[in-house]
Amino acid sequence: MPHDQYQTVKEVAERLKVAEATVRAWIHDGALRAIDVGKGWRIADADLEAFLTRHETTPRAGRATPDAGHHPHANGRHAPLV
Secondary structure: OOOOOEEEHHHHHHHHOOOHHHHHHHHHHOOOOOEEOOOOEEEEHHHHHHHHHHOOOOOOOOOOOOOOOOOOOOOOOOOOOO
């Protein structure tokens, strides 16, 4: 991690198109790992990538997964919204 590039809360918020308060909430909740450098939080590229990977809904095409080819709604029907 010492060779990672670091981003500020503002830079991460701009990149993800969310409020800075949202990024800070993720940090304080422990969802997004960050380093307190005294003048604010810094987020390592590797930590942001890990956060985004944990929050993916489905893998991108080309990634191998244990249930590759299995889709829960293979019959084309979607579960009703509640």
